[in-house]
Amino acid sequence: MYGFLRIVNIFFSSVLIALSFNMFLLPQKILTGGVSGVAMILGLVTPLNTGTIIFILNLPLLILGLLKLGKQYIAYSIFSVVVTSVAMQFIPVKGISDDPILSSIFGGVLVGIGTGFIFRAGGSTGGFDIIGMILTLRKEFPLGGLIFAMNAIVVFISGFVFDWELALYTMISIFATGKVVDAIHTRHVKLTVMIITVKGEAVRQKLLASLVRGITVLDGEGGYTKEKRKVLITVISRYELSQVKRMVSEIDPHSFVNITETVDVMGTFRRS
Template sequence: MDDFQQLSKHHRDVVKASTAFIYAILVSIAMNYFWTPGHIYSSGITGLAQLFNSLMSKFLPFELSTAALLFLLNVPMFIIAWRSIGHRFTMYTFLAVALSSIMIKVIAPVGLTHDPIICAIFGGAVNGFGTGTALKNGISTGGLDIIGIVLRRKTGRSIGTINMAFNSIIIVAAGFVYGWPYAFYSALGLFVNGRVIDMTYTRQQKMQVMIITSRPKTVIDSVQNRIRRGVTIVHNAEGAYQHDDKTILFTVITRYEMPELKAAMAESDPHAFVSISDTVKILGHFYEPKP
């Protein structure tokens, strides 16, 4: 058993390290192939690093590369993560950011196109897929992700407002540095980036599940053995067609857990009626695994 747990832990470490490397390649492609040629700013700390690089090149006799600034601006985030979130989480965050800085510097910029609309859309899509993949596999890309996790743990609130305010500053800065059309192009890139993250990072997408079954105990046992979710039971339901006794079960899962739910239902009651709908908002406790 200990050998199995050790092997499983080693496998998770390899997956996370590989994901950090994949993210680093994708963000460097987004930066060097699309954002830089198209004068597009990214979101969060990456966008801030781009902004500082632009301002230094205009107003200072020296400049630091975007790659170097990306790493330096994340150093305070590493300290916050180490103290407030966890050491292993911080190590993988450090790895993702360090590899990103290295790959942005190593991969030579290629001007595939200078069309700002194309650069905004494809840069946002490539980076969004990389960020979503990283989050899906339990690693952070640094920056505002860390502040968001700390705030959510301490207050239960998301970082959405801070993210919007921070990114608004970057969009306005793009207007001042490159011209106001580029502010709108950067906003387009941020929108695409966010949408692709949402499509990729399925752990944050909540879904309400209603199960109508004649085998409630078997279904509950199977679901809870596979997914750490509470289930609410409504007894004494009746089917209108045959007037047979039914039980209604309610639970909320993430889209990431959908395959486990399907497997649980196939195992426990293949004939149950299952209705699944997107959940807009949840009030109360909803278990989220620690990163």
């Protein structure tokens, strides 16, 4: 059931991206970032459909992702690219607004929403997103900021092909996309969880069975009651927080849980 919801999420998010391309960005000759931006340039200067170009340019990067990120991730990414490409064939290229600033902001925000939810579902929109995801697995960079940095090349290309005013509108669009992606995709955010419970062994076993995280167990004593308790400490990603809270609550509803944001981690920590 959860896999089906992921697919539905990716489908509607990909359609949203296609809509933002054809109804906000392309009518104003404003681009999005990465491979999609290059495809937009080719689509605007050639008779080829932008959606078809997006699919063709993404093929080599999807193969790279298959080698580095796994079959499921790439399956979701291919599904996203196909849905976006097909949807762009049917959604008319017709601007909602004649104001390029409004179009760049709203188009960028909608692309960011779609991209962020696709990331959360375990896929990508292809292109530079795959490269960005590979890099974030090695180093803890905010994904939206990393993609924004890589997309600078698209801004310069659009400046030379069209004009520099449109390139600046493109920069606004890419910046908005990156900010929204970082607000939705928070895998790079790490949390330290300290659990104080009288059912320490049961909580430990449950967490170890469900998470790929190490846990440190300490002996604790209530300062007022003098009762013996276990203190479990672990570091997780923000994505795992709701799962951890649910599991701890199921085993010991009276446990005390302290959650703090972690600045950085050293040593062995699974980042995927």
